[in-house]
Amino acid sequence: MSTQTAKILMKGNEVMCEAAVRAGCKFFAGYPITPQNEVPEYLSWRLPQAGGVFVQAESEIAAINMIFGAAATGFRCMTSSSSPGISLKQEGISYIAAAELPCVIANVQRGGPGLGNIRAAQSDYFQAVKGGGHGDYHLIVLAPSTLTELYALTMNAFDYADHYRNPVMILMDGILGQMVEPIVTEEYRPLFEPTEKDYILDGCKGRKPRIIKTLHLQPAEALVEVNRRLVAKYKRISSELKLCEDFQTDDARLIVSAYGITAQVSKGAVLQARSKGLKVGLIRPITLWPFPEAPFVKAAKTAEKFLVVEMSNGQMIEDVRLAEQCLRPVEFFGVGGGWYPTTDEVLDAIEKSYPA
Amino acid sequence: MTQFKRPDALYDAPTHYCPGCGHGIAQRLVGEVIDELGLRERTVATAPVGCAVLMYDYFNCDVIECPHGRSPAVATGIKRMRPDRVVFTYQGDGDLAAIGTAETIHTANRGENLTVIFVNNAIYGMTGGQMAPTTILGQTTTTTPGGRGRNREGGPIRVCELLSSLDGVCYLERVSVSSPKDVGQARKAIRKAFTNQLEEKGFSLVEVLSMCPTDWKLSPAQSVEFVETQMKKVFPLGVYKDR
Ligand SMILES: Cc1ncc(C[n+]2csc(CCOP(=O)(O)OP(=O)(O)O)c2C)c(N)n1
Numbered sequence: 001m002s003t004q005t006a007k008i009l010m011k012g013n014e015v016m017c018e019a020a021v022r023a024g025c026k027f028f029a030g031y032p033i034t035p036q037n038e039v040p041e042y043l044s045w046r047l048p049q050a051g052g053v054f055v056q057a058e059s060e061i062a063a064i065n066m067i068f069g070a071a072a073t074g075f076r077c078m079t080s081s082s083s084p085g086i087s088l089k090q091e092g093i094s095y096i097a098a099a100e101l102p103c104v105i106a107n108v109q110r111g112g113p114g115l116g117n118i119r120a121a122q123s124d125y126f127q128a129v130k131g132g133g134h135g136d137y138h139l140i141v142l143a144p145s146t147l148t149e150l151y152a153l154t155m156n157a158f159d160y161a162d163h164y165r166n167p168v169m170i171l172m173d174g175i176l177g178q179m180v181e182p183i184v185t186e187e188y189r190p191l192f193e194p195t196e197k198d199y200i201l202d203g204c205k206g207r208k209p210r211i212i213k214t215l216h217l218q219p220a221e222a223l224v225e226v227n228r229r230l231v232a233k234y235k236r237i238s239s240e241l242k243l244c245e246d247f248q249t250d251d252a253r254l255i256v257s258a259y260g261i262t263a264q265v266s267k268g269a270v271l272q273a274r275s276k277g278l279k280v281g282l283i284r285p286i287t288l289w290p291f292p293e294a295p296f297v298k299a300a301k302t303a304e305k306f307l308v309v310e311m312s313n314g315q316m317i318e319d320v321r322l323a324e325q326c327l328r329p330v331e332f333f334g335v336g337g338g339w340y341p342t343t344d345e346v347l348d349a350i351e352k353s354y355p356a
Numbered sequence: 357m358t359q360f361k362r363p364d365a366l367y368d369a370p371t372h373y374c375p376g377c378g379h380g381i382a383q384r385l386v387g388e389v390i391d392e393l394g395l396r397e398r399t400v401a402t403a404p405v406g407c408a409v410l411m412y413d414y415f416n417c418d419v420i421e422c423p424h425g426r427s428p429a430v431a432t433g434i435k436r437m438r439p440d441r442v443v444f445t446y447q448g449d450g451d452l453a454a455i456g457t458a459e460t461i462h463t464a465n466r467g468e469n470l471t472v473i474f475v476n477n478a479i480y481g482m483t484g485g486q487m488a489p490t491t492i493l494g495q496t497t498t499t500t501p502g503g504r505g506r507n508r509e510g511g512p513i514r515v516c517e518l519l520s521s522l523d524g525v526c527y528l529e530r531v532s533v534s535s536p537k538d539v540g541q542a543r544k545a546i547r548k549a550f551t552n553q554l555e556e557k558g559f560s561l562v563e564v565l566s567m568c569p570t571d572w573k574l575s576p577a578q579s580v581e582f583v584e585t586q587m588k589k590v591f592p593l594g595v596y597k598d599r
Contacts, residue, residue: 027437053436057429058462065426065459069402069433072420077433095423201418201434203398203441211412213403213421 007184012176013038015147015183016106017046019154020078022188025104026052027077029066031059031085034118035174036108039080060085064092064105071101072212074200076158080106082174083124084115086132093167094133098214098226100233101199102161104154105139106170108177111338119338120174122260125315128171129289136227138234140168140241141288143259147181153286159191164237165199171288173311175261175340237290244292245284248274252281253355255299257320258309259285262334262341266309269346278354288316296323303328304355309346310334363387365396367416376576378566379408381533382475382542386446387415389547393554399442400434402427406448407481425456428463431470442553444471450480453489453513460515467524467558471549474515474561477568478587485571489513492590497571516563516596526558528596532565534583538593557599565591 057063070077111117144150216222258266263284273280308317333349366387405424412419427445480486494503531542549560567579
């Protein structure tokens with residue numbers, strides 16, 4: 001494949017890979033798991049072609065630690081997996097977040113808990129958004145809802161990671177990973193001016209040795225200081241990076257909220273409800289962390305109710321409640337385990353929730 | 357000629373290692389070899405979780421501190437992106453042969469062009485003397501109060517022997533730091549493990565039998581004796597692979 005712009009049919013998993021390579025990703029390590037196997041398969045040939053390195057790791061634990069090492073050399077790097085494998089990566093993710101190294105981690109979510117199944121799900125929201133690993137840290141979490149958006153957000157993910165020196169998670173699901181859409185392979189355009197990477201480990205020629213570490217024993221306040229620094233960074237990210245799509249909310253009496261593929265389905269249902277004369281809107285968070293509260297606060301002033309749709313037992317709904325500060329009732333439609341909503345089902349849920 | 361000058365690759369800093377501990381000797385040897393080969397400014401070291409976690413306070417080169425057992429994976433990421441740099445891991449037995457067994461075996465099997473310094477002190481030093489994968493049969497530790505082997509703990513894992521069947525491995529040698537003669541041989545082995553990397557020969561590992569007086573609850577002199585009379589029997593010194 002050339003690096004030029006073209007319109008081609010691609011699977012979601014491959015769209016993400018192609019965007020990563022074009023954004024300058026030079027290292028990938030991963031372990032096979034359905035429904036994200038196209039990611040290591042595609043990158044196993046595409047990355048070397050673009051001058052990068054692909055490693056099939058012995059486990060997700062090894063993969064995330066290879067990313068830890070690669071990130072320390074300053075090259076753009078990425079790993080991907082699906083839910084059970086992401087659980088295994090959590091230790092490494094905590095270390096990378098603590099060391100403030102940039103990397104991109106994709107979770108093509110599947111049904112859980114346990115081995116679950118290989119159908120799509122959105123049951124790892126808490127894990128992605130609230131921590132997942134040990135210690136106080138945050139990932140920047142991006143939730144694309146179409147393949148075009150997946151392409152763009154994957155490129156942006158590398159920019160955010162470098163800009164904030166923070167791991168970024170692309171939280172997608174088995175449907176997005178497996179679906180095929182025509183996609184325009186736009187050229188990569190960096191979001192930020194490149195900054196000097198003053199943490200890179202490449203031998204200390206002409207400078208003092210650098211240390212990347214996450215143990216802070218002495219003095220006793222050292223780790224508190226690290227945490228304060230992280231808090232400040234997370235505050236900065238929160239103030240600068242909240243992405244959200246606000247769709248027909250101005251006059252809406254009912255606000256549907258969903259992310260990812262569920263939002264795409266819900267949007268169809270919102271349009272159908274509109275054609276039936278119901279005043280319904282959609283708030284679709286694109287960054288799940290930081291969570292875009294403002295549109296919910298605004299909507300809560302005029303709308304009478306919220307309806308959250310998720311392919312989970314109800315996880316993002318907690319952030320919606322926090323965002324709208326319990327001003328309006330928030331109802332839920334969804335269940336985990338590989339259940340997918342259809343447009344008709346969401347429309348039905350909208351009609352049931354619609355304020356009298 | 358023997359030099360008693362501090363190697364440039366080590367800082368002029370007192371270490372936190374207990375009296376009679378072998379880590380200081382092993383690190384000194386690594387430092388000397390890095391100096392001899394002129395590698396300090398192109399070296400990236402990985403620190404383990406274990407007694408050597410603070411080695412970045414002693415080594416005058418770039419260091420990344422890894423999660424427990426994951427050094428070989430971290431080192432793989434670094435070396436693959438910077439094949440022109442010298443990357444070595446420094447790991448204890450719990451780190452390398454218990455929690456990090458999978459990383460050890462697969463990094464070796466891929467033939468990653470790395471140098472591994474494996475300090476086998478037959479115990480978990482940092483956490484206060486629990487059983488290690490290399491604790492010898494009958495050895496008492498805080499989690500084998502009746503001696504290893506009494507409670508289905510299995511026997512000690514011999515890492516060099518275990519890895520010797522893997523095609524990707526270039527060089528395996530077991531040495532000791534329990535006597536001046538052994539220290540001399542250890543130095544040679546460590547040097548070879550680094551030159552192998554410079555010659556892009558692949559995975560080289562030096563297993564260093566080492567004393568842990570504090571957690572063995574022995575004096576430094578008795579600890580040397582323990583390595584000589586007990587450990588060397590279970591872990592015979594020598595070259596296990598050289599390709
Ligand atoms: C995931 C994880 N599990 C357990 C520990 C606790 N821990 C720290 S050091 C150590 C054992 C180290 O022993 P070894 O690798 O033999 O090195 P030594 O201290 O003897 O040099 C353990 C279990 C940890 N830090 N991380």
